[in-house]
Amino acid sequence: MNKKKILQWTALVLSLLMLCLIIGTASLCIGATDISLKRVLRVLLEGKGTAEYSILVNIRLPRIILGLAVGGALSLAGAILQGIFRNPLVEPYTLGISGGAALGVSVTIVFKLYHFFGVMAYPMSGFLGAAFIIFFVYSLSSKRGIMKIQGMLLTGVMISFISSSIIMLIMALSKSEDIHGIVFWQMGSLDEPNLYLILVTVGCSLLGLVLSYFFCLDLNAFALGEEAAAHLGINVERTKLLLFLIASMLTGLSVSVAGIIGFVGLVVPHVIRIFTGPDHRILFIASFLAGAAFLIFCDTLARTIIAPIELPVGVITGIIGGLAFIIILNKRAVRL
Amino acid sequence: MSGPLLSIKNLSCGYRQKRILQGIDLEVSRGELIGIIGPNGSGKTTLLRAISRILKPLSGEIRIEDKDIWQVTSKEIARKVAVVSQAIEPLMIPVTEYITMGRMPYYHRFQVFETRKDQQIVEKYMSLTSTDKLRHSLLSEISGGERQLAHIARALVQEPIMILLDEPTSHLDITHQIAILDLIKRLNRSLDLTVIMVLHDLNLAGEYCSRLVLLNDGKIFKVGPPEEVLSYEVIEEVYQTPVIVEKNPLSGKPYALLVTEEVLQQSGKDGRTG
Numbered sequence: 001m002n003k004k005k006i007l008q009w010t011a012l013v014l015s016l017l018m019l020c021l022i023i024g025t026a027s028l029c030i031g032a033t034d035i036s037l038k039r040v041l042r043v044l045l046e047g048k049g050t051a052e053y054s055i056l057v058n059i060r061l062p063r064i065i066l067g068l069a070v071g072g073a074l075s076l077a078g079a080i081l082q083g084i085f086r087n088p089l090v091e092p093y094t095l096g097i098s099g100g101a102a103l104g105v106s107v108t109i110v111f112k113l114y115h116f117f118g119v120m121a122y123p124m125s126g127f128l129g130a131a132f133i134i135f136f137v138y139s140l141s142s143k144r145g146i147m148k149i150q151g152m153l154l155t156g157v158m159i160s161f162i163s164s165s166i167i168m169l170i171m172a173l174s175k176s177e178d179i180h181g182i183v184f185w186q187m188g189s190l191d192e193p194n195l196y197l198i199l200v201t202v203g204c205s206l207l208g209l210v211l212s213y214f215f216c217l218d219l220n221a222f223a224l225g226e227e228a229a230a231h232l233g234i235n236v237e238r239t240k241l242l243l244f245l246i247a248s249m250l251t252g253l254s255v256s257v258a259g260i261i262g263f264v265g266l267v268v269p270h271v272i273r274i275f276t277g278p279d280h281r282i283l284f285i286a287s288f289l290a291g292a293a294f295l296i297f298c299d300t301l302a303r304t305i306i307a308p309i310e311l312p313v314g315v316i317t318g319i320i321g322g323l324a325f326i327i328i329l330n331k332r333a334v335r336l
Numbered sequence: 337m338s339g340p341l342l343s344i345k346n347l348s349c350g351y352r353q354k355r356i357l358q359g360i361d362l363e364v365s366r367g368e369l370i371g372i373i374g375p376n377g378s379g380k381t382t383l384l385r386a387i388s389r390i391l392k393p394l395s396g397e398i399r400i401e402d403k404d405i406w407q408v409t410s411k412e413i414a415r416k417v418a419v420v421s422q423a424i425e426p427l428m429i430p431v432t433e434y435i436t437m438g439r440m441p442y443y444h445r446f447q448v449f450e451t452r453k454d455q456q457i458v459e460k461y462m463s464l465t466s467t468d469k470l471r472h473s474l475l476s477e478i479s480g481g482e483r484q485l486a487h488i489a490r491a492l493v494q495e496p497i498m499i500l501l502d503e504p505t506s507h508l509d510i511t512h513q514i515a516i517l518d519l520i521k522r523l524n525r526s527l528d529l530t531v532i533m534v535l536h537d538l539n540l541a542g543e544y545c546s547r548l549v550l551l552n553d554g555k556i557f558k559v560g561p562p563e564e565v566l567s568y569e570v571i572e573e574v575y576q577t578p579v580i581v582e583k584n585p586l587s588g589k590p591y592a593l594l595v596t597e598e599v600l601q602q603s604g605k606d607g608r609t610g
Contacts, residue, residue, distance in 0.1 A: 086425075216448060221437055227390055228424045232494075233414030233441035278429065281448055 009282045016289035027300040063190045067296040069205040070258045073250040075291020078265020080247045083219035091265030092251040096159025097133045101255035103163040104129025110174045126252030134244045188259035188314030208250045216280040261314045263321020341366045347396035349386045356382045358554045369524045370532045371545035378551040380534040388419045414441035418491035420501040426476040438493030465489040481512030501533035539591040566590040
């Protein structure tokens, strides 16, 4: 490894960390009641008791931490899937994986599975839903040789349709209090009252980042083609299986705590690649950090843009991401 | 020492229901330069894919250094057998980075960066294949001949005992065809590297290989030195095309001349040449 590259990568990671810090701090200050940075520090030092303290520590800070974990997880899941499918347009949302996770979580809400399994029922069901869809899409794509990417994306859109229809069916058949729960959660929001769930999300999201690094070189080789990767001694099928499980975990977890937030996994790795090239060794960590910063930014926008009304953060990422999707599709001759 | 480097016994191979190779028996000793020839669809590439552990045999077995290739890990195989296939995506990465990927079979589970030793090996083979001047060019931007050299360098960096090449000269002009095959021959001699390559061009195969394996319809039709395999009777039977086989006046190796329909009709009148 040449020194220049390591320096460049370190510089990039440090600046992205700075970016996270700056956006996070800004997000802490901005809101329905603006609190200046000086005041923030003083309130935090003075400790409990004031209204401002509880806004900062009980409302804004958990949101920022969750934004960090979910943004990083979705963006990393996108980078992983793009590496496996060798296409920049796939990500948890466009492949219908988020939809599958959402269906899993809805089932949990309606059938009150949390009575049996506790709060972990949500992430678990999200994970199962996501994993089911990933393997479904993948088996379709491998059965007919290499499925054309259009077919795969269309399948993804249809899966999203089907799962949201089933979610509606479930809502139609269920009691009103459950409907409220589903609607509230599905809109996509980083407002999560359960501190334990937030910590689990942060933990698993970081775990996903660490685990993904076992496969970063394998994915670099995947880019040469699966057969060429196998010739370099990579166990292609096992690597794909494990990466799919990591991506399912990241997506299922994110969807279960924050609802469907689309396109983060598409936009962020795409922008990062412009700076880093296709090397997954830097792409993973950089996408994670930039995804975190991006989602915190979008969430801050969502809760301030027409304050006091709060927009679902999925609206913001949907608009930015949808536009980016169209631009990428038209600009580059994407290998379709 | 003992036994052949590669031994293939009663191999049958295929995709889904369709059998492509049937009853292949072949032994290759260390240091041989083998050419696999045969008409389109005769199973040449499939044979390479079977040897490189991409395709699982339907029956029979393939042993390398007396170990069944399906009994060892893919990493272990990649340290012994390097492959230059035709389907390698020309990525937008610097040539050095691509060639360094050849060290991956030697990395341990938690390794993300190459070591100094890896770098030295990369340097060594880059200068041997004269790809060192392409160092900073992107793999996607260099010419077909240069890319083939880069592939060979990447394969050598794996420090294999055997290298498999799938039509290394296709789409190249004669300058590059000769340059690539001369290089392969040199490597075969100087590194005692066993080479198995699929070649379309019978004359190049006859000129460079120590032994030819002629496949027809998924079976081995004939194995032997070029002088035996490239006889006009054999070629006409397998390729269903009339040819004239002569000797290269300098090397003494056989080469086949094609005969067109028109010429054949004319010469038919005054008796056939053979």
